[in-house]
Amino acid sequence: MRAIYSIVRAGHRLVCVVAILGLATAAIHAAEFSAATPSPIAELRAEIARHDELYHRKAAPVISDAEYDGLKRRLRSLETQFPAAAAIAGSALIGIGDDRTGLFATRHHRTRMLSLEKGHTEADLRAFHARLVRALGSGDISYVIEPKFDGFAVSVTYEKGVFVRAVTRGDGTEGDDITTNVRRIRGVPGTLRTVASDGTVNALPDVIELRGEIYVSWPDFARLNATREAAGEPPFATPRNLAAGTIRQTDPAVVEARELEIVFHGVGACVPGSALPRQHREFSVQVGRWGMRGVPEFRIARGADELWATVQAFGRAREGWPYPTDGLVIKLDDLAAQQELGATETAPRWALAYKFASPQAETTVLGITLQVGRTGVLTPVAELAPVEIGGVTVARASLHNRDEIAREDIRIGDTVRVERAGEIIPSIVGVNRARRPASAEPFEFPASCPSCGLPVECRSGEVAVRCGNFDCPAQVRRRIEHFVSEDGVGIVGLGPAAIDALVAAGRINDAADLYGLKREDFLRIVGAGPPEAGRLQAAIETSKTRELRRFIQGLGIPRVGAVAAREVARRHRSLAVLLAAAEGSDPADRVIATYLAEPRHRRIVERLIAAGVKPPPGDDGAGVLAGRVFVLTGTLPNLTRAQAMARIEAAGGIVAGGITRATSHVVVGVDPGVKLEQARALGVEVLDEAGFVRLLAGE
Numbered sequence: 001m002r003a004i005y006s007i008v009r010a011g012h013r014l015v016c017v018v019a020i021l022g023l024a025t026a027a028i029h030a031a032e033f034s035a036a037t038p039s040p041i042a043e044l045r046a047e048i049a050r051h052d053e054l055y056h057r058k059a060a061p062v063i064s065d066a067e068y069d070g071l072k073r074r075l076r077s078l079e080t081q082f083p084a085a086a087a088i089a090g091s092a093l094i095g096i097g098d099d100r101t102g103l104f105a106t107r108h109h110r111t112r113m114l115s116l117e118k119g120h121t122e123a124d125l126r127a128f129h130a131r132l133v134r135a136l137g138s139g140d141i142s143y144v145i146e147p148k149f150d151g152f153a154v155s156v157t158y159e160k161g162v163f164v165r166a167v168t169r170g171d172g173t174e175g176d177d178i179t180t181n182v183r184r185i186r187g188v189p190g191t192l193r194t195v196a197s198d199g200t201v202n203a204l205p206d207v208i209e210l211r212g213e214i215y216v217s218w219p220d221f222a223r224l225n226a227t228r229e230a231a232g233e234p235p236f237a238t239p240r241n242l243a244a245g246t247i248r249q250t251d252p253a254v255v256e257a258r259e260l261e262i263v264f265h266g267v268g269a270c271v272p273g274s275a276l277p278r279q280h281r282e283f284s285v286q287v288g289r290w291g292m293r294g295v296p297e298f299r300i301a302r303g304a305d306e307l308w309a310t311v312q313a314f315g316r317a318r319e320g321w322p323y324p325t326d327g328l329v330i331k332l333d334d335l336a337a338q339q340e341l342g343a344t345e346t347a348p349r350w351a352l353a354y355k356f357a358s359p360q361a362e363t364t365v366l367g368i369t370l371q372v373g374r375t376g377v378l379t380p381v382a383e384l385a386p387v388e389i390g391g392v393t394v395a396r397a398s399l400h401n402r403d404e405i406a407r408e409d410i411r412i413g414d415t416v417r418v419e420r421a422g423e424i425i426p427s428i429v430g431v432n433r434a435r436r437p438a439s440a441e442p443f444e445f446p447a448s449c450p451s452c453g454l455p456v457e458c459r460s461g462e463v464a465v466r467c468g469n470f471d472c473p474a475q476v477r478r479r480i481e482h483f484v485s486e487d488g489v490g491i492v493g494l495g496p497a498a499i500d501a502l503v504a505a506g507r508i509n510d511a512a513d514l515y516g517l518k519r520e521d522f523l524r525i526v527g528a529g530p531p532e533a534g535r536l537q538a539a540i541e542t543s544k545t546r547e548l549r550r551f552i553q554g555l556g557i558p559r560v561g562a563v564a565a566r567e568v569a570r571r572h573r574s575l576a577v578l579l580a581a582a583e584g585s586d587p588a589d590r591v592i593a594t595y596l597a598e599p600r601h602r603r604i605v606e607r608l609i610a611a612g613v614k615p616p617p618g619d620d621g622a623g624v625l626a627g628r629v630f631v632l633t634g635t636l637p638n639l640t641r642a643q644a645m646a647r648i649e650a651a652g653g654i655v656a657g658g659i660t661r662a663t664s665h666v667v668v669g670v671d672p673g674v675k676l677e678q679a680r681a682l683g684v685e686v687l688d689e690a691g692f693v694r695l696l697a698g699e
């Protein structure tokens with residue numbers, strides 16, 4: 001028997017996966033693998049190679065970094081324990097991966113561009129410190145601790161202060177030459193400054209390879225995905241996929257449109273070496289003087305105890321960072337000592353990447369149910385024995401689709417490992433086959449819809465299994481739920497249970513039916529008391545005058561999300577005009593025309609109008625910032641970044657990550673960085689918090 005976990009992982013709602021063997025925590029049973037059975041090592045290597053390919057070349061990873069690191073750790077451990085088996089299994093070393101695509105010319109790095117060794121626990125940190133103490137012969141060691149940006153690694157070369165080249169990590173020795181694309185990133189100036197904004201004169205090295213990370217901030221990620229979804233394109237799963245997928249576009253205009261950002265965190269080659277500060281903590285300052293952006297915040301720690309305490313405290317702060325991170329980087333502060341320590345084949349000896357693990361727990365699958373969505377897609381869900389993961393009780397996990405269940409062979413009765421990462425729906429990351437009950441049968445995906453009983457279908461080229469019955473009760477409920485939700489017209493108090501009851505009683509079949517409901521329906525069918533029935537009636541009445549864009553979005557037209565709905569509302573200004581709209585040249589209009597060509601869709605809109613629904617064409621009444629683009633920089637005295645963003649968006653404004661000519665205001669807090677200078681250079685209006693609050697108040 002082997003305690004092997006088959007990993008099934010959805011890093012996000014979109015992606016799903018497989019990997020053989022081992023999580024970080026999976027116990028290694030040495031006796032399971034004799035030197036005569038090399039296959040686990042070979043399999044593991046093949047699996048890692050597959051993930052390398054997905055991550056580096058395709059920019060479409062399907063497992064989390066923690067799982068990937070777990071695979072590598074397990075492999076290293078097996079190779080150490082079974083050197084003979086490792087030799088039989090063929091080429092040993094897992095290197096640093098290879099991101100070369102063949103689409104670009106390749107270029108050598110002057111200094112090899114390595115990856116970082118990973119740590120996950122306090123013991124890992126203490127072992128790292130102990131190694132450095134031994135190597136340097138002193139226990140008094142200072143570290144710089146920085147956020148580990150989760151984007152795409154790049155090396156940018158300046159010769160005598162002029163930008164000449166940008167190269168991907170590649171295989172560490174040579175990478176893709178992406179100079180043309182990187183030139184389009186605002187944070188990469190054509191020339192380095194000789195005199196900094198504070199008046200200091202900069203020494204410019206003859207040659208310097210600056211190591212950086214290209215990334216997309218969380219607000220830009222959300223905005224770009226909203227645009228894509230509205231256009232019917234698949235959203236990016238993570239900011240890293242977006243950054244990695246964009247920077248290797250062969251069309252530089254696409255790169256420019258996506259507002260990538262870059263942060264510089266280190267140096268490869270530098271001639272002469274004296275152009276660099278002596279301690280890493282001064283590096284960000286130096287980078288800033290040259291006119292670029294260094295790591296925006298870092299901490300210093302001395303010795304192992306302080307290091308561990310600082311890592312924990314700093315790690316807790318990361319939830320508030322506007323940029324994506326996947327941990328912290330710990331670097332030896334003294335650059336001369338860094339030189340002395342050098343590097344192994346794959347990583348410098350003076351740095352460690354500390355990764356925060358997502359909480360996980362083991363539990364059993366009690367059942368597999370199917371949810372029928374608004375568009376008829378059947379989503380399987382694992383019903384779990386409730387288990388606490390990271391302080392939250394989890395009883396369900398998404399199983400994504402039919403193919404994934406089959407590929408992973410998840411069965412009712414299985415013991416599974418469940419992971420909860422941030423606000424993402426919990427996912428099953430492993431099946432413990434050793435604990436599978438003998439009676440467990442492979443899950444058979446039903447051939448008919450659990451709601452209406454009609455046969456399900458699978459469109460060619462799609463993994464989704466659907467119920468194609470427009471009148472399917474589950475779809476009817478989901479459509480009405482969507483209409484009354486905050487994405488739609490926002491009818492407060494009318495929850496799923498009330499909708500279920502009204503649909504079951506035959507009182508409502510679509511959104512327009514809501515406006516024909518009587519007080520009695522709430523009392524008799526929903527079971528509401530007289531005051532609640534009154535409130536529900538009032539809420540429905542009030543919704544008749546919500547903004548037009550809410551009705552458009554609430555109809556749930558395929559490929560019409562928030563952004564497109566707003567745009568269509570702005571142009572058509574009423575439901576009646578919308579009905580009359582002929583097929584125009586605008587893509588959103590074409591989508592809507594197609595939707596309304598269906599008589600039953602058309603009837604809903606006609607009946608909404610007949611029921612007295614009269615949405616005003618304008619945007620939200622509170623939209624004092626409508627059409628304005630804001631950039632936030634520095635720490636505001638009272639508002640958190642998230643609060644400031646929420647207020648801007650609530651008032652109809654847009655938050656962007658970088659300053660362009662489209663930026664209307666930059667809100668500046670303490671320690672604003674280069675954005676303030678960019679804003680001034682472009683003549684963008686600069687506000688402090690007080691000014692921002694006044695603007696929100698319409699003053």
Ligand SMILES: [Zn+2]
Nearest residue numbers: 449452467472
């Ligand atoms: Zn159905």
